[in-house]
Amino acid sequence: MAAIVSHSKTRQHILRAALRHFANSGYAAASVQQIVDDARVSKPALYYHFKDKAGLFQALVSEAHDKEFELLCGAAARSKTIRGQLVEILAVLFDYFRENRELMRIALATMFASPGELPKKLRYLDRCERNFEFIHTLMKRALQNGELDGRFGSREMAFGFYGQANVHLMAHLVTPTCRLDRRTANRIVGLFLAGAARKRNAGSPGKF
């Protein structure tokens, strides 16, 4: 896993242990003592590399959101149609999720955290917004292209899709419902684009 970049070995151990504990217990319930025990380092070693508990968390949060943004960009570039882009996005998120579920958990948890749940000095809202706005941009473009239904707003569609993607990920953290793979990605995008209602003319049903 090349996800955690760090110059020091100790710093790396700390980050990896912190990732485990924050992902598993949330910010408040994860204790610094547990983290340093798990990382087999002393507490001052942690406070040498990170300003405080919040700073340690911040490092992981930034990495999680930046990684997601990177994945979104890469995936969207791989297709020209909105359908292809959305499938690519879901597929790559699912792939990454399967092997880095702890980092993803942190990204999701910070996205939907209560105001008092995390230290106020933490900066992550701008990163959340950036990731959402990326999807939003795709939708706007597809709307102009005529790929999407003009009766809906780009914002509500971006919201519907990004929201649904996140729900699938979050739900999978709680109870693995179905395999999060490319096939599932295809079906989700299919449902999103075609809608759940029965079609009046079953002329060209397409495949999902």
Place this chain on the structure above:
Amino acid sequence: MAAIVSHSKTRQHILRAALRHFANSGYAAASVQQIVDDARVSKPALYYHFKDKAGLFQALVSEAHDKEFELLCGAAARSKTIRGQLVEILAVLFDYFRENRELMRIALATMFASPGELPKKLRYLDRCERNFEFIHTLMKRALQNGELDGRFGSREMAFGFYGQANVHLMAHLVTPTCRLDRRTANRIVGLFLAGAARKRNAGSPGKF
């Protein structure tokens, strides 16, 4: 607010204060001391009425999910078509949400909590599942009626809808995006049923 039922006045104060703190800070970060200070009671008074911190939380969690279930049932009964039922469900959830956002926050937070985030003895997964299964049942019925597209499974549609409903609620906790009212409910259901893709024959566009 008749949400919190209790026989003792003190118990009521405690529950109300606990609701505020748990909703605002999450389980771990909310301290018993803050709660009793806020409720203007002593700590042993709290431990007289509730077994422990987890028991206090449990009372709120149960109430939150039970209330949601009640809302779902009432809303679904108000219409015969799946479209009508889904709109009613969203509308009633939105209504309730606007006036009881703290209780809703707890329901959502427990739904997507990490394993180590909450005490293990807490019982809530069965209640989550019950609420989801209610939506699932509606979808199954609508599928048999031919109201929904047979190419999709009832489970994935229930998931898509319930998930999207929850995302709208959660997102609204973080940043109020749009008015959560009946009009919004209509648009969300519209998007869910019709799909985002442009329709080939714009014969009867419907209104959302």
Place this chain on the structure above:
DNA sequence: GATACTACCTACCGTTCGGTAAGTTAATGG
């Protein structure tokens, strides 16, 4: 060979945590 810096260490700080022991007050029942 003194100085300075990195990368830690042991030991400990004050605070807050969830929770309790034991006593008090007011009402109720025999």
Place this chain on the structure above:
DNA sequence: CCATTAACTTACCGAACGGTAGGTAGTATC
């Protein structure tokens, strides 16, 4: 009039919390 119970109270517990003071081994520099 006494016993019991409900509904608390003050005072306190040990453990865990996040964080730090002060010292040190190793390396690099002048």
